[in-house]
Amino acid sequence: MRTGIDVPDRRGRTGLDRHGRDLTGNPRVRILDVQVLSCxxxxxxxxxxxxxxxxxxWSREQRETYDRGDGATLLLHNAARGTVLLTRQFRLPAYVNGHPDGMLIEAAxxxxxxxxxxxxxxxxxxxxTGRTVGEVEHVFDAYMSPGSVTERLHFFAAPYESTTPQPGETRGxxxxxxxxxxxxxxxxxxxxMIRGGEIADAKTIMLLQWAALDGPFKRAGCST
Structure with a gap:
């Protein structure tokens, strides 16, 4: 009996080897086999x-895909104050791949x-962030690392009230x-901070660039 295939894994899933077998949208692709390496x-x-x-x-190919589920991200902005609300937290994968301390500045x-x-x-x-979000704007969706990771990320933006974070305020x-x-x-x-390398997280860079080009700070002249 195989975990995640015949018997549930620790998240209660079975049949994980069937994912992708029934795809028919691209006549140039024939799925032959799916193996679960880890679940x-x-x-x-x-x-x-x-x-x-x-x-x-025709050629026969093999690819490994990492499926962590889809996600969503949000840029909190306050146009009146000319500010954005971001987070900073430790990210082990970035730390082991060259980031000085692994403490990445990110959008929620x-x-x-x-x-x-x-x-x-x-x-x-x-x-x-401890903020309750009102109306949100859907900005776009994007595949963040389509060569190996299946995740599709949904990008949003929303205004936040002008409550300034307290020094040392932490969440999570x-x-x-x-x-x-x-x-x-x-x-x-x-x-x-994007130009200087202090912000190196892809989703955050994308949202900040959107905010400058098409978002709440477009008319503020912040894109130059």
Missing amino acids: DWSVLRKTTFEYRHGDGH AGLLDGDTAEEAIRREAAEE LADEGEDIEVLELPFPTALA
Whole structure:
């Protein structure tokens, strides 16, 4: 009996090897086999498929995909104050891959975990920043690392009230080991931190650039 296939894994899932087998949207792709390599919390699969190239010939390929579920992220902004509300927390993968201390400055984000994207981002905003979000704007969706990670991230933006974070204010779920610092930054400072490398998180960079080009700070001349 195989965990996650015949018997439930620790998240109660079975049939994880069937994911992707019934895809028919691309006639140039034939899925031949799906193997589950790991299913601890996320799922690592190896898929064997045939692909028809532009010149007509078929080749057999294998790819590993990491499935952690889809997620949502939110840029909290206050146009009147000219500020954005971000977080800072430790990220082990960044730390082991060259980030000086692993403490990344980010927009609030999290996995959907069965909720809609809007429900999830309201939950994450409350958990990570302590703010209750009103009306949200859906900005765009994006695949963040399509060569190996299946995750599709839903991007949102919303205004926040002008309550300044207290010095040392931290948020997050203690039972998940979260220790999240809340940061309020002037928007031009946040943009400068992208250029200087202090903000190196992709989703946050994308949201800040959107805010400058098409979002709440477009008319403020902050995009230059």
